[in-house]
Amino acid sequence: MKVSFFETVRYRAPQALPSEWPVPSGIYDRDAGARAYEDMIQRLEYVEELGFDWVSVSEHHYSPRILTPSPIVSAAFIAARLKRIKIALLGPIVPQSNPVRVAEELAMLDNMAQGRLVAGLLRGTSNESLTYDLNPAEARERTDEGMELILKAWTEPQPFGWQGRHFKYRTISIWPRPLQQPHPPTFALGTSRESCEFAARHHLGCGVSYGSFDSVGRATKYYREQCAQYGWQPTADHIVYRANMLLADTDEEAQDQFKKLPTQAPFSMRPAVREAMTAVDARNIAGEARPPITIGALPTAFVGGPDTVVEQVRRCKEVVGAGVLDLSLHPPGSRDVEPLMRSLELFGKKVLPRIREI
Amino acid sequence: MQAGQGVPLVHFHGAGGLRLTPAHELLSSRFRVVAFEMPGFGDSPENKRTQTMPELASTMGWAINKLGIDTFNLMGTSFGGKTALWLALQSPQNVHALVLEAPAAIRQPGAASPAGTPEEIARLLYAHPERLGSIPPPDPAVRAKTQPLVQRLRGPDRDADLEARLQELPTPTLVLFGTLDRVIAPAMGRVYKDLLPSCHLVFVYDAGHAIGTDRPEAFAEVVADFLERREAFVISRTETVIHP
Numbered sequence: 001m002k003v004s005f006f007e008t009v010r011y012r013a014p015q016a017l018p019s020e021w022p023v024p025s026g027i028y029d030r031d032a033g034a035r036a037y038e039d040m041i042q043r044l045e046y047v048e049e050l051g052f053d054w055v056s057v058s059e060h061h062y063s064p065r066i067l068t069p070s071p072i073v074s075a076a077f078i079a080a081r082l083k084r085i086k087i088a089l090l091g092p093i094v095p096q097s098n099p100v101r102v103a104e105e106l107a108m109l110d111n112m113a114q115g116r117l118v119a120g121l122l123r124g125t126s127n128e129s130l131t132y133d134l135n136p137a138e139a140r141e142r143t144d145e146g147m148e149l150i151l152k153a154w155t156e157p158q159p160f161g162w163q164g165r166h167f168k169y170r171t172i173s174i175w176p177r178p179l180q181q182p183h184p185p186t187f188a189l190g191t192s193r194e195s196c197e198f199a200a201r202h203h204l205g206c207g208v209s210y211g212s213f214d215s216v217g218r219a220t221k222y223y224r225e226q227c228a229q230y231g232w233q234p235t236a237d238h239i240v241y242r243a244n245m246l247l248a249d250t251d252e253e254a255q256d257q258f259k260k261l262p263t264q265a266p267f268s269m270r271p272a273v274r275e276a277m278t279a280v281d282a283r284n285i286a287g288e289a290r291p292p293i294t295i296g297a298l299p300t301a302f303v304g305g306p307d308t309v310v311e312q313v314r315r316c317k318e319v320v321g322a323g324v325l326d327l328s329l330h331p332p333g334s335r336d337v338e339p340l341m342r343s344l345e346l347f348g349k350k351v352l353p354r355i356r357e358i
Numbered sequence: 359m360q361a362g363q364g365v366p367l368v369h370f371h372g373a374g375g376l377r378l379t380p381a382h383e384l385l386s387s388r389f390r391v392v393a394f395e396m397p398g399f400g401d402s403p404e405n406k407r408t409q410t411m412p413e414l415a416s417t418m419g420w421a422i423n424k425l426g427i428d429t430f431n432l433m434g435t436s437f438g439g440k441t442a443l444w445l446a447l448q449s450p451q452n453v454h455a456l457v458l459e460a461p462a463a464i465r466q467p468g469a470a471s472p473a474g475t476p477e478e479i480a481r482l483l484y485a486h487p488e489r490l491g492s493i494p495p496p497d498p499a500v501r502a503k504t505q506p507l508v509q510r511l512r513g514p515d516r517d518a519d520l521e522a523r524l525q526e527l528p529t530p531t532l533v534l535f536g537t538l539d540r541v542i543a544p545a546m547g548r549v550y551k552d553l554l555p556s557c558h559l560v561f562v563y564d565a566g567h568a569i570g571t572d573r574p575e576a577f578a579e580v581v582a583d584f585l586e587r588r589e590a591f592v593i594s595r596t597e598t599v600i601h602p
Contacts, residue, residue, distance in 0.1 A: 148563065149563070158559060160560065163576045170591065
């Protein structure tokens, strides 16, 4: 099993913050913000020392919860400061990006990071449709087309034009091309039928997140079936599973902390907006409709002391088939960093060495 | 068949014969579209006379001339793309610009002409045949009649003689491939770019081999823009003002 640390940047706000998204930017504390990025590098140096394979970053806007609106900037900053660990950009929100620009920036980053880039392409969470006025009804189609264009821009040797549905370019010929060939290891992120099919058709990895082993396992099973349809068999390294883990010294302690976890949705929209969004933002797991996650906290898939968690990882491998765990070890957005560092140390020393062979 | 007014746009069909698509209609609002049925296809008698693609091209050049058309834009689909290339090589002074829709002049090793049941053929030609409604299935008698001609004229996957000549062809050329082409690998597009002195390659997203049927609006827009502005079609004229 390979492990990835999901870095969200810990903004230690001097005062309590409103929970509703978007969070007013006028209350941003500059000192806390500047410190957050330096602390991130210190934390990641430790993550690298503990032997994590990847550090992952994501794209979220208008909130201090995950302070990386441009994951490409985060990844470039991390790549310059850390020397060994792979940088997993999971990933640019494709439907609200210029896909050619994404292809250029990721290629640049792969060269600058000496081939340490891992890429994940995705549609984004519901609230992010509001960020740059993206019509949620078009998000799925724009994602598929944008992903296809990114792959083409990375691999096509001659200048070409793109006559799409949502994107149109007469001239594309990116420099630099990626260092890793034909392109960095790339994952289509999401449990949907469309995402799994896209990954299978283009021989990409599949990234799933947060659901229970059984629910994300349905998506990875569907992905493997689709790969077989396209005549290839993915390995465990083709499947990455992002999940919350609550690790403590003992099971009792972990259960005790589990009860105290925040219960609100990660990017909580106003009720009227949330309801309207639910009506237009269609989501599915391997073709079976599911509501967008707009109410309630994200599930925590791993809870316990080291022995219990090692067993849960074993079961996860059986059910989900993931060869890479992308872990959030403490609720993002929490102003309290010490519990994160304790979990990190405990994971690195008591769990990581024991799950390598799983 | 003809429709529209303006600069003539001559079209040569693919190996399946002449089939009008919504793209023909869209293009006929800007050009005088002349879609030929080449000898031996459709209801015409079996063509045992034409032995090579250059011969077919010169016959078609003669037919165009008989219509009183001197200079024209030329569009070829798949098999007809190769005919169009040969005609442009024979009479470069008569062809303003060339459009090749999923051309079959340069093919990946072992590329086969679409064959099988009507459903299998549809699956090869179109990205999403299920979305198209009823497409008339190919007539087996017509197929039996045209197949010997197609097999005789399609030539090798890589035609060294043709490829050598393409390097001298000055005609501005637009090569289009659907991203879901299951007959000719879209990667063949780059070979035209390598060979032709003035070539633009455009991928039409989510289209199969029959681009004009799968995405007629997208196909007609880029074709018309290229024919009107040639190489300057790379300069965008899209307006982005939302409110004045």
